[in-house]
Amino acid sequence: MSTQPQLTETIAAIATAPGVGGVGIVRVSGSEAHAIAGAMTREDHQLTIRRADYEAFVDAGGRILDQGILLAFAAPHSFTGEDVIELQGHGGPVVMDLLLKRTLELGARLARPGEFSERAFLNGKMDLTQVEAIADLIEATTEASARAAQRSLQGEFSERIAALLESLVSLRVYVESAIDFPDEEIDFLSEGDVTGRTEALLADVERLMADSQRGQLLRDGLQIALAGRPNAGKSSLLNALTQRQTAIVTGIPGTTRDLLRESLQIDGIPLHLVDTAGLHETEDAIEREGIRRAREAFEQVDHILHVIDQRDLTENASEGMSFPQGVAVTEVINKIDLSQGKGRLETDRNGPARVYLSAKTGAGMGQLIEHIKTLAGIQTHTEGQFMARRRHLDALDEVHEAVTRGLQQISDYQAGELLAEELRLAQQALGRITGTFTSDDLLGEIFTSFCIGK
Numbered sequence: 001m002s003t004q005p006q007l008t009e010t011i012a013a014i015a016t017a018p019g020v021g022g023v024g025i026v027r028v029s030g031s032e033a034h035a036i037a038g039a040m041t042r043e044d045h046q047l048t049i050r051r052a053d054y055e056a057f058v059d060a061g062g063r064i065l066d067q068g069i070l071l072a073f074a075a076p077h078s079f080t081g082e083d084v085i086e087l088q089g090h091g092g093p094v095v096m097d098l099l100l101k102r103t104l105e106l107g108a109r110l111a112r113p114g115e116f117s118e119r120a121f122l123n124g125k126m127d128l129t130q131v132e133a134i135a136d137l138i139e140a141t142t143e144a145s146a147r148a149a150q151r152s153l154q155g156e157f158s159e160r161i162a163a164l165l166e167s168l169v170s171l172r173v174y175v176e177s178a179i180d181f182p183d184e185e186i187d188f189l190s191e192g193d194v195t196g197r198t199e200a201l202l203a204d205v206e207r208l209m210a211d212s213q214r215g216q217l218l219r220d221g222l223q224i225a226l227a228g229r230p231n232a233g234k235s236s237l238l239n240a241l242t243q244r245q246t247a248i249v250t251g252i253p254g255t256t257r258d259l260l261r262e263s264l265q266i267d268g269i270p271l272h273l274v275d276t277a278g279l280h281e282t283e284d285a286i287e288r289e290g291i292r293r294a295r296e297a298f299e300q301v302d303h304i305l306h307v308i309d310q311r312d313l314t315e316n317a318s319e320g321m322s323f324p325q326g327v328a329v330t331e332v333i334n335k336i337d338l339s340q341g342k343g344r345l346e347t348d349r350n351g352p353a354r355v356y357l358s359a360k361t362g363a364g365m366g367q368l369i370e371h372i373k374t375l376a377g378i379q380t381h382t383e384g385q386f387m388a389r390r391r392h393l394d395a396l397d398e399v400h401e402a403v404t405r406g407l408q409q410i411s412d413y414q415a416g417e418l419l420a421e422e423l424r425l426a427q428q429a430l431g432r433i434t435g436t437f438t439s440d441d442l443l444g445e446i447f448t449s450f451c452i453g454k
């Protein structure tokens with residue numbers, strides 16, 4: 001069933017957060033918005049576009065419901081691209097409900113979650129990446145993520161997609177034109193440097209993928225699990241990173257038996273830590289369940305910090321720990337204070353990177369934090385960074401796979417027809433990011449995650 005709204009209907013909703021506040025806003029969008037404004041104000045009121053007027057808002061009997069600011073916008077110069085009004089009254093829930101009910105009496109219907117933004121998309125006011133940036137900006141938990149969402153809202157991500165799409169379409173047009181005129185005495189593969197252009201396109205895709213992955217980390221954060229044997233100092237490291245006594249720390253092995261989750265920020269990067277039970281052979285049913293949950297958590301994180309007591313250090317300390325394939329591991333050599341050691345980072349060894357530190361004294365914690373920032377691929381300076389979502393990364397993966405297959409077809413088999421087909425698939429995948437090729441199901445999934453009134 002289609003999720004697209006009936007654009008002939010006028011919609012209304014409270015656009016401010018629930019609760020009590022100094023100001024509350026009721027937003028109305030659609031062809032009847034201006035008529036509703038006229039019916040809710042004085043008879044002699046002349047509606048003026050883009051001017052703030054102080055008005056009394058009245059009910060059907062002329063009784064004053066509230067007094068506040070009336071703003072009116074005319075299509076297409078509004079957020080939704082339709083006629084819009086905003087009734088800015090006192091921010092009490094009863095007052096807001098009275099104003100909203102009056103707009104519904106006058107012919108509006110209650111808006112669905114995200115329907116104002118959905119209309120902005122359907123009316124061509126913004127593409128899907130910009131629409132999603134609105135939600136990301138509202139939900140931003142760090143200054144860096146808020147700035148990145150704002151840049152996406154201003155169209156920086158869309159511009160990168162558009163530039164990539166332009167190169168892809170240009171190559172596709174050339175290849176398909178050559179296929180359509182096979183009798184031309186031109187070797188179109190060499191004449192148009194098809195292989196070189198496809199390789200350049202693939203490099204552009206990979207650069208955008210790398211930037212998008214950093215943007216996705218800004219939005220969702222880096223998921224890191226603390227792993228290791230009992231009493232290696234995982235909980236002490238968690239407390240040192242969060243700078244508070246989050247976890248119980250004792251000299252008794254096996255204190256942590258369940259997953260303990262904490263979130264923090266490192267230079268604007270959201271970091272989500274999971275402290276896990278110590279990994280060892282045990283007959284204790286509770287400990288075994290904790291270890292099972294730990295291994296389950298390892299499958300869901302971006303990175304594992306394998307915490308090792310320096311007294312148990314071996315050359316290949318992570319061997320036999322059964323960490324999931326594909327999840328990178330950093331060895332954190334803890335308790336260097338016992339041997340008067342110094343904090344340091346080793347990344348040039350034949351194996352996982354190692355950070356030597358003391359969670360107790362703080363020695364080496366700076367090196368660990370810098371290493372985590374490197375893992376995230378984001379430095380303190382994030383100008384030019386845009387926001388990205390998992391669906392964007394999935395679509396770019398499809399583009400990368402299609403262009404890679406096309407390059408192989410043209411390089412190995414001189415198969416221009418197959419290259420053209422792969423470029424078509426890549427174009428469709430790119431179009432899903434901005435909404436050029438988008439199913440109703442995807443639209444429904446995106447907009448229902450918005451709050452009502454946005």
